[in-house]
Amino acid sequence: MFRVATPKTEEELEQYFTFRWTYLRKPWNFAPGSERDEYEQVAEHRVIMNGKGEIVAAGRVHLNTAEEAQIRHIAVHGDYLRRGLGQMILGALEGVARELGAIRAVTNSRETSIDFFSSCGFVIEREAPNELGMLKRQQMVKKLTDPGIVMLHPKWCKELQDTWTETIPITEHMGIKLHQYTGRTLETRASLNKNINIHGTMFAGSIFSLATLTGWGMIFLQLKERQLMGEIVLGDGDIHYHKPITMKPRAMCHIESLSGKFAPLEKRKKCRFTLQVDIMDDNNAVAEFRGVFWVLPPKKENDEEE
Template sequence: MFTIATPKTEKELEDYFHFRWQWLREPWGYPIGSEKDEYETVSEHRVILNPSGEIVACGRIHLNTSEEAQIRHIAVDKRYRRKGVGQIILSALESVARDLGAERAVTNSRETSMSFFSACGFQIEKEAPNELGKLKRTHMFKLLVDNNVLVLHPKWCQELQSTWHEQIPITEHMGIKLYQYTERTIETRASLNKNINLHGSMFAGSIFSQATLTGWGMIFLQLKQKGLVGEIVLGDGNIHYHKPITMKPRAVCNIESVKARFDLLTAGKKCPIDLKVELHDGDTAVAEFIGKYWVLPPQD
């Protein structure tokens, strides 16, 4: 049985980098240290461990932009090749990319690994600079689409995401993405890396912002469903924190928690809306936000 792990301690990182050098640099006569570059501290690193705790595969991923993640340094011990281990490490890195909010993954593949990436859904885009000055590479990409995610009314959802980025720029800097919408539930996700504090957890202010925007998004999409228009503003918001977020920031708002007087809006009056947003770290509930919003009717 294999285990996916993140090297964290000094010894774990030392073993990880040595494994990378052993399989990606030593065969070409490059010294220890050549396996590292300037992106190490801003990257996510993963290893695959066998039942004895030995590294049998590794890989790294970092963001080029808020929408694009680059996969590098995938290596598999030759004793474990063609056993599905390469697919496991690649899948783990793609999962990290999705959690960071990336919409596509890219890699600069050597000729010997192009068939592997092609079999895993990557497509050739263009030539890439040679590695180490002599290894020919090809730039490949893959769109990161989660087929298990349900997004109804995709045009409305895209309009919401665009509205956030254009009118509330902090959403893009925080990596907040609309993850799911089912008419009854909205879920957003945020990038932990873009909101992490010195304790390795998400800033409390970032959690509050994600909760506020999730509630705002639910109202936006409810207005679309009802054929109504108006300006959404936050009147008051309170949040209770139970646990820190250290892995996967998620915010969920269910229609059952929304109390609204949309009839007032149709009469040209401002509409009060109360709702609740639940914050999760993966599947663990960590906070609860209670918000009061107003929808102001359009001005003639």
């Protein structure tokens, strides 16, 4: 399981800067310390931790003006590439930028990173000053006016949200919304106020519903990725609660947790999938859901009973 965290203690910050140097400066033979600049004290820093508490991705954001945020120093551990962690840390930094009041984000991208930022909604605005006097960069910009922006396949995500609203009306009453889809990670959120119990925490049943819909949604989007159709049903679900939710209900499903094969569906046979959904209270892990889902092939017109 991966989680976003903010390095705060001296030790945590030192590990964070060492990580940045290792992946952003050391390959270019720059000395330790070159990873830092004059904005560190006024910037917001974020890392992604794995289940062992190790940093696997990092990044930083600071305000250039009241309306413009600059995102810098995004790095991902070499053993964790192509797992959606780049999009995950970028999404976290964009979220911070919105909370700070920014309506646009800029980043000075090296040529090797342009495709990544382009896939996340950034566009090239102009050439930027070279980094450390030698690394050519382009300034890229993204509007942040839509706080619920989805990074990948927005049409599919809208279809998923509409499907929930039209076929499971309770999702609207619970305030369950798709927050982000990167192709490898699906994040949903719910309104605490609409799901609060007499103890001031989220109903356990609401947490289970949020987790179930998130797992269901991941399979829905994976079917779209493969241009397949089918009816998704929950076969079994098990959830373990560790702490109550008192702030911001979030659910995240990573593609690595999805186990099963889509091939039988192409032969009009049902498919069985298992997956895990991690439940967070803001950035704190509070529960894990493990579910079994079945995907049934769509019926043909002549399959209906006479």
